[in-house]
Amino acid sequence: MNIINFSAGPCQLNKKILETASKDIINYNQTGISICELSHHTEAWKDLYKETIANSIEFLQIPESHDCFFMNGGGTHQFSAICCNLCSQRSKIQVLVTGFWSQKASLEISKFCKVVVVNKESDLVDSCEYDFTYYCENETTIGFEFRNGLNFNPINHFLVCDMCSILGSKFVDIKKYGVIFSSLSKNLGISGSTLIIANKELLSNQNCGTNENIPIVMDWRPSLNLTGPTPSIMSIYMTGLNVKRMIERGGLQYYDNLSIVKSNLFYEYIDNSNGFYFNNIPKQHRSRTNITFSVKDSQNISSLFTNKAKLNGFIGTAHHPSNPDKGCRISLYNSLELDELTQFINFMESFKIDFEKNSLNYIANA
Numbered sequence: 001m002n003i004i005n006f007s008a009g010p011c012q013l014n015k016k017i018l019e020t021a022s023k024d025i026i027n028y029n030q031t032g033i034s035i036c037e038l039s040h041h042t043e044a045w046k047d048l049y050k051e052t053i054a055n056s057i058e059f060l061q062i063p064e065s066h067d068c069f070f071m072n073g074g075g076t077h078q079f080s081a082i083c084c085n086l087c088s089q090r091s092k093i094q095v096l097v098t099g100f101w102s103q104k105a106s107l108e109i110s111k112f113c114k115v116v117v118v119n120k121e122s123d124l125v126d127s128c129e130y131d132f133t134y135y136c137e138n139e140t141t142i143g144f145e146f147r148n149g150l151n152f153n154p155i156n157h158f159l160v161c162d163m164c165s166i167l168g169s170k171f172v173d174i175k176k177y178g179v180i181f182s183s184l185s186k187n188l189g190i191s192g193s194t195l196i197i198a199n200k201e202l203l204s205n206q207n208c209g210t211n212e213n214i215p216i217v218m219d220w221r222p223s224l225n226l227t228g229p230t231p232s233i234m235s236i237y238m239t240g241l242n243v244k245r246m247i248e249r250g251g252l253q254y255y256d257n258l259s260i261v262k263s264n265l266f267y268e269y270i271d272n273s274n275g276f277y278f279n280n281i282p283k284q285h286r287s288r289t290n291i292t293f294s295v296k297d298s299q300n301i302s303s304l305f306t307n308k309a310k311l312n313g314f315i316g317t318a319h320h321p322s323n324p325d326k327g328c329r330i331s332l333y334n335s336l337e338l339d340e341l342t343q344f345i346n347f348m349e350s351f352k353i354d355f356e357k358n359s360l361n362y363i364a365n366a
């Protein structure tokens with residue numbers, strides 16, 4: 001059976017790049033060794049790294065004003081790394097909490113310095129009291145997105161943004177940000193590393209890295225200069241393949257459009273299901289990459305749906321363990337094709353028709 005993977009990350013990858021990777025796991029680029037055996041001191045690795053950075057800059061349209069580099073660890077790692085690199089204990093950070101991931105980040109940041117939590121964008125304050133404002137562009141667990149970024153553009157401090165589950169799916173005006181980070185396990189590649197995009201002035205500023213006691217695994221500078229710990233080679237290698245393919249396919253313009261087409265199709269389907277499937281996120285904040293929904297407004301029927309979907313080859317449709325609504329969630333990252341989503345919607349329709357015919361059986365089994 002063909003499996004279609006709707007997981008929120010690690011997530012579905014394109015089959016062609018998996019085939020290339022499987023060859024390179026045996027014999028990387030005719031070197032006679034596996035990509036997993038490649039030393040990070042070799043020219044081959046340095047070339048691969050440089051090419052991956054160059055392609056990431058091209059694909060994500062990263063402006064001259066910003067540097068980008070990979071660092072070991074995931075998005076969670078950056079919750080602390082941003083503090084080690086940008087703050088002192090006296091710092092005060094404004095955090096916009098809109099869901100699970102910004103809440104987690106807020107707790108981590110509060111281990112390093114003072115945090116002022118705000119829950120609504122309109123309550124954010126542009127004050128030089130704050131070193132920066134932190135927010136999450138797309139809350140993966142509930143599917144809540146700032147579709148056009150924030151309207152809040154501070155001039156008295158800068159913005160730091162978690163774009164883990166959205167970077168690469170839409171145009172972003174990167175110039176507006178001090179720092180953006182995204183773990184590689186979603187649109188970009190596989191888990192193991194995170195891409196950091198940071199304003200060059202900020203990186204060279206005295207405030208960045210004034211703390212000489214930054215643990216080396218948290219310090220951005222060695223990663224930027226390729227003098228840090230052994231990099232997560234497989235994760236960066238897979239990102240290299242994936243980003244190259246995404247450029248060939250039409251770049252950000254193509255994926256920006258595709259993510260709109262896919263998410264509109266899905267929201268339209270559930271909105272027209274007479275409440276059988278239901279998404280409770282305000283329309284202006286509906287995520288284009290992670291979509292939550294309940295089935296018949298019931299936790300039990302939603303989990304019956306998830307089980308049946310799995311039997312039909314659609315995996316990864318269960319809610320995140322933290323989602324209090326306990327419904328379903330699908331993720332529409334870049335490697336998930338429009339045709340695969342259409343197949344899933346057809347399945348949803350047949351589930352709905354079957355349920356409506358045999359609701360007593362379903363309720364008895366729920």
Ligand code: PMP
Nearest residue numbers: 074075076101140162164165183
């Ligand atoms: N932020 C967001 C928005 C995420 O979706 C995730 C992971 N799903 C993280 C942060 C944490 O990333 P990681 O699991 O790579 O530590």
